[in-house]
Amino acid sequence: MTDLIRDDLESSDERLPRGPRTIRDVARLAGVSIGTASKALNASGRLSAETRAKILRIAREIEYRPNVLAQSLHRTRSMTVGILSNDSFGRFTFPIVEALERRLFDQGIAVFMCNATDDPLRERRHIDQLLGKRIDGLVVTARRADRREPIEPAARGLPVIYVFSRVENRNALCLLPDDKGGAALAVRHLAALGRRRIAHITGPERFEAVRLREAGYRAALAEAGLAARPGDYRPGHWSEAWGRDAVQDLFSRRRAVPDALFCGNDQIARGALDALREMGRATPADVAVVGFDNWEVMVKGARPPLTSVDMNLDALGREAGVCLLDMMAGRVITGVRRLPCSLVVRDSCGAGQHSAFE
Amino acid sequence: MTDLIRDDLESSDERLPRGPRTIRDVARLAGVSIGTASKALNASGRLSAETRAKILRIAREIEYRPNVLAQSLHRTRSMTVGILSNDSFGRFTFPIVEALERRLFDQGIAVFMCNATDDPLRERRHIDQLLGKRIDGLVVTARRADRREPIEPAARGLPVIYVFSRVENRNALCLLPDDKGGAALAVRHLAALGRRRIAHITGPERFEAVRLREAGYRAALAEAGLAARPGDYRPGHWSEAWGRDAVQDLFSRRRAVPDALFCGNDQIARGALDALREMGRATPADVAVVGFDNWEVMVKGARPPLTSVDMNLDALGREAGVCLLDMMAGRVITGVRRLPCSLVVRDSCGAGQHSAFE
DNA sequence: GACGGGTGAGAAAAGCTTTTCCCAACCCCT
DNA sequence: AGGGGTTGGGAAAAGCTTTTCTCACCCGTC
Numbered sequence: 001m002t003d004l005i006r007d008d009l010e011s012s013d014e015r016l017p018r019g020p021r022t023i024r025d026v027a028r029l030a031g032v033s034i035g036t037a038s039k040a041l042n043a044s045g046r047l048s049a050e051t052r053a054k055i056l057r058i059a060r061e062i063e064y065r066p067n068v069l070a071q072s073l074h075r076t077r078s079m080t081v082g083i084l085s086n087d088s089f090g091r092f093t094f095p096i097v098e099a100l101e102r103r104l105f106d107q108g109i110a111v112f113m114c115n116a117t118d119d120p121l122r123e124r125r126h127i128d129q130l131l132g133k134r135i136d137g138l139v140v141t142a143r144r145a146d147r148r149e150p151i152e153p154a155a156r157g158l159p160v161i162y163v164f165s166r167v168e169n170r171n172a173l174c175l176l177p178d179d180k181g182g183a184a185l186a187v188r189h190l191a192a193l194g195r196r197r198i199a200h201i202t203g204p205e206r207f208e209a210v211r212l213r214e215a216g217y218r219a220a221l222a223e224a225g226l227a228a229r230p231g232d233y234r235p236g237h238w239s240e241a242w243g244r245d246a247v248q249d250l251f252s253r254r255r256a257v258p259d260a261l262f263c264g265n266d267q268i269a270r271g272a273l274d275a276l277r278e279m280g281r282a283t284p285a286d287v288a289v290v291g292f293d294n295w296e297v298m299v300k301g302a303r304p305p306l307t308s309v310d311m312n313l314d315a316l317g318r319e320a321g322v323c324l325l326d327m328m329a330g331r332v333i334t335g336v337r338r339l340p341c342s343l344v345v346r347d348s349c350g351a352g353q354h355s356a357f358e
Numbered sequence: 359m360t361d362l363i364r365d366d367l368e369s370s371d372e373r374l375p376r377g378p379r380t381i382r383d384v385a386r387l388a389g390v391s392i393g394t395a396s397k398a399l400n401a402s403g404r405l406s407a408e409t410r411a412k413i414l415r416i417a418r419e420i421e422y423r424p425n426v427l428a429q430s431l432h433r434t435r436s437m438t439v440g441i442l443s444n445d446s447f448g449r450f451t452f453p454i455v456e457a458l459e460r461r462l463f464d465q466g467i468a469v470f471m472c473n474a475t476d477d478p479l480r481e482r483r484h485i486d487q488l489l490g491k492r493i494d495g496l497v498v499t500a501r502r503a504d505r506r507e508p509i510e511p512a513a514r515g516l517p518v519i520y521v522f523s524r525v526e527n528r529n530a531l532c533l534l535p536d537d538k539g540g541a542a543l544a545v546r547h548l549a550a551l552g553r554r555r556i557a558h559i560t561g562p563e564r565f566e567a568v569r570l571r572e573a574g575y576r577a578a579l580a581e582a583g584l585a586a587r588p589g590d591y592r593p594g595h596w597s598e599a600w601g602r603d604a605v606q607d608l609f610s611r612r613r614a615v616p617d618a619l620f621c622g623n624d625q626i627a628r629g630a631l632d633a634l635r636e637m638g639r640a641t642p643a644d645v646a647v648v649g650f651d652n653w654e655v656m657v658k659g660a661r662p663p664l665t666s667v668d669m670n671l672d673a674l675g676r677e678a679g680v681c682l683l684d685m686m687a688g689r690v691i692t693g694v695r696r697l698p699c700s701l702v703v704r705d706s707c708g709a710g711q712h713s714a715f716e
Numbered sequence: 717g718a719c720g721g722g723t724g725a726g727a728a729a730a731g732c733t734t735t736t737c738c739c740a741a742c743c744c745c746t
Numbered sequence: 747a748g749g750g751g752t753t754g755g756g757a758a759a760a761g762c763t764t765t766t767c768t769c770a771c772c773c774g775t776c
Contacts, residue, residue, distance in 0.1 A: 428732035
């Protein structure tokens with residue numbers, strides 16, 4: 001019997017010529033109808049145990065793999081979602097995408113990756129393509145500076161989630177890191193270690209994140225009975241050079257100098273560390289430093305290794321996956337959700353090697 | 359007439375209830391058969407100009423978008439490809455993926471992103487999922503250390519390209535940067551600037567890239583009538599710390615010291631620059647430094663800005679796209695292709711601000 | 717011996733396009 | 747007026763699954 005089928009298979013090289021096997025092949029080889037084969041493969045319907053087993057065995061033998069395209073056509077669910085990024089995928093969007101993909105993969109859902117690089121026309125064309133492919137959901141990520149326009153309503157009925165970017169529309173769901181809370185975490189930590197004068201060197205104020213982190217910085221200072229002195233808050237650029245410049249300015253022109261720096265990203269912090277060392281200030285003995293982003297390659301190479309706020313981007317991506325699944329199931333989710341950051345403690349702040357979570 | 363149709367559309371909110379419009383909707387509204395509508399939409403067949411125009415107008419009005427799933431089912435081409443990464447997408451794979459996606463997008467092909475993080479079981483499941491979705495091609499990227507096993511032959515007939523990773527199989531196509539050539543480029547440049555003693559600090563020797571770059575280093579030295587003295591070739595780790603350590607060792611224990619460093623990546627070069635500065639050696643006056651990777655955030659933050667070898671990852675991704683399209687069209691491409699690197703000149707090597715391409 | 721119920725399997729439609737084949741009508745010509 | 751060639755459009759199959767309905771048959775029971 002098995003031999004018969006095996007012969008049948010091997011001699012059938014011309015009878016199963018092109019491409020992947022279909023359920024029709026399975027049915028023919030098993031001597032049953034297509035419908036019956038389908039029932040066996042989906043463990044549905046009423047079938048005798050032998051029939052079922054035989055069909056399954058044959059399917060395994062010929063490496064049958066159901067055509068998801070056909071399934072999708074029938075179910076009107078494509079088992080795919082799109083992720084559309086401006087801000088050409090990078091440092092920030094990657095961990096998000098990765099966590100999202102991981103979360104969705106277990107449900108058999110695959111992720112289309114699209115990059116629009118801030119070109120509205122390209123974005124439009126990408127969305128058209130994705131709609132043509134009948135995606136079940138869409139995640140939009142973007143650079144962090146500006147609020148963006150919501151996606152064309154043509155996609156009405158399609159679940160859309162904005163991650164790492166905000167839209168005004170109240171019916172949209174936006175997932176963001178809690179910048180304010182993250183900043184407060186860092187400043188609170190420094191204050192708890194006894195630092196009394198904490199400066200904040202950060203990026204351009206047109207970034208909402210910069211404004212939120214400033215708020216967190218001031219709130220945590222106030223909480224600790226401290227205040228920022230004039231010039232202690234330094235918006236500027238996201239670069240190492242700015243970190244160096246700001247430190248030189250902060251520490252050369254004055255008598256009373258900060259005993260801690262909270263930096264808006266790890267690059268600024270790197271620059272600050274370098275400048276401090278070159279000015280003869282010891283870290284963390286004289287000046288404690290905390291960064292933001294917890295970018296591994298940056299924080300580990302720093303001297304000393306840099307304490308930094310982690311935005312938990314993977315949690316953000318995972319949450320996007322969960323929400324997307326919910327929305328596909330019909331639930332309506334809207335609003336702005338901010339996920340907590342955590343502080344990863346290393347040597348630059350003068351504490352132990354413990355990691356403090358919110 | 360237009361009003362009639364408009365009425366028809368608006369009153370048809372229940373007649374076109376769920377989801378996207380179909381060609382059936384177009385045909386019904388235009389009063390033609392489905393086949394006729396298809397011909398108009400695909401600019402094929404013989405139709406009167408008016409019929410054609412009317413169908414197109416209606417399609418536009420109701421925002422008809424053909425169901426690619428159905429098209430794919432019919433054409434047995436899904437217009438999708440997969441990209442499977444181990445080495446959890448990062449610094450190296452991202453530019454590749456991005457360039458690939460950009461190249462394929464114009465052909466209406468979308469890219470599924472999958473991350474297997476070096477787990478063979480996950481990889482297997484990802485491939486199964488992709489085959490189920492009937493991808494037209496697959497790109498495999500991986501970490502650079504080791505040659506990997508080729509993808510399961512179950513995918514026979516499916517075009518597969520390995521990028522940034524090698525497999526033994528002679529029938530496979532592997533796309534890689536020309537590490538040897540890139541290294542030679544750097545060393546040749548340093549020699550041309552008059553440097554006579556060029557050391558090479560690099561990563562672990564188990565990386566094929568390390569071995570290839572060493573070969574390029576030695577070849578270019580020989581070309582210039584130079585040779586590496588014992589201890590001038592320093593394999594180690596990919597970290598800043600290693601760059602610092604190696605420089606301290608190279609420059610403290612000896613009298614005759616190198617006047618140039620070629621570093622295996624930008625992080626090593628950063629560490630080297632820092633150590634040199636702290637040892638009182640001027641860059642580039644005393645010691646010229648060249649890195650590898652041309653990682654923007656690393657090279658621009660360096661002091662002085664770092665000259666570095668660029669692997670042109672986007673060219674690699676684009677080439678992968680081109681090859682994949684060729685293979686989908688039936689062409690057979692095999693072998694190992696190495697794409698040229700280029701040298702991006704900044705201040706750390708003591709040359710002008712010019713960019714020298716291979 | 718007839719009928720009812722249960723069991724196992726097949727037929728067919730639906731999901732959306734494309735493409736081939738076919739047909740009806742019309743024109744022109746002889 | 748009839749025949750041949752265009753022309754414009756429709757019918758239907760194919761591509762692969764799933765699901766619902768239906769049917770045949772067997773068993774047991776009255």
